[in-house]
Amino acid sequence: MTKAAVKNYTHQDKPITIYYYGDGKGKTTAALGLVLRAAGYDMKVLILQAIKGSWPSGEQAGIARYLAKNVKIKTLGRGFIGITHDKLPLYAHRKAACNAMKIARREIESGKWDIVVLDEFADLPTHKLVTIRNLVSLVTGARKKTDIIITGHRPIKLLISRAQLVSEIKKVKHPFDKGIIARRGLDF
Secondary structure (H helix, E strand, O other): OOHHHHHHOOOOOOOOEEEEEOOOOOHHHHHHHHHHHHHHOOOOEEEEEOOOOOOOOHHHHHHHHHHOOOEEEEEOOOOOOOOOOOOOOHHHHHHHHHHHHHHHHHHHHHOOOOEEEEEOHHHOOOOOOOOHHHHHHHHHOOOOOOEEEEEEOOOOHHHHHHOOEEEEOOOOOOHHHHOOOOOOOOOO
16 A cells, blocks of 8 residues: 555444453553554554553553553553452452443543553453443444454453454463563563
8 A cells, every 4th residue: 555545544434343352461462563553543542451450561651652642541440350469359349340431431432532442341241340241332332433452361252243353362371370470571
């Protein structure tokens, strides 16, 4: 495609949903790759992280430093659920998840974003923080032009059937399995 053709290329009539799921590493990374591509075309992108906590991450720093003109990121969770350092009661995570769903719906329906990434939102039903029905309603609900990318660990059949692009990220091997902790720049 020539530069002129790319410049004149318009958004398709119907927005699409992309669903990355699986037990392998790389779901958020795949979504961020699309965010980088979209930012290159001056598209407006919002990333909402449903479970990750308030600690700093490479994606937050990179977006603030290099992509802030077009890309916004909001971390809405209270941290990973049920891991060693999680001291919060389930209701605190549920309250954060419900708030994340409200914010996501408002932003998707606003029409001001070309793409909304719902990072880890597909994990909310797994942890019994929201229902599958509410999640699918959010993802497939009314939207003018906004494409949605959603990530999570477990396959949700209803999301798979409703999404236009679905990729399973399968773990073959992971350093964590041998006791190697997460590394800055590679894992967060």
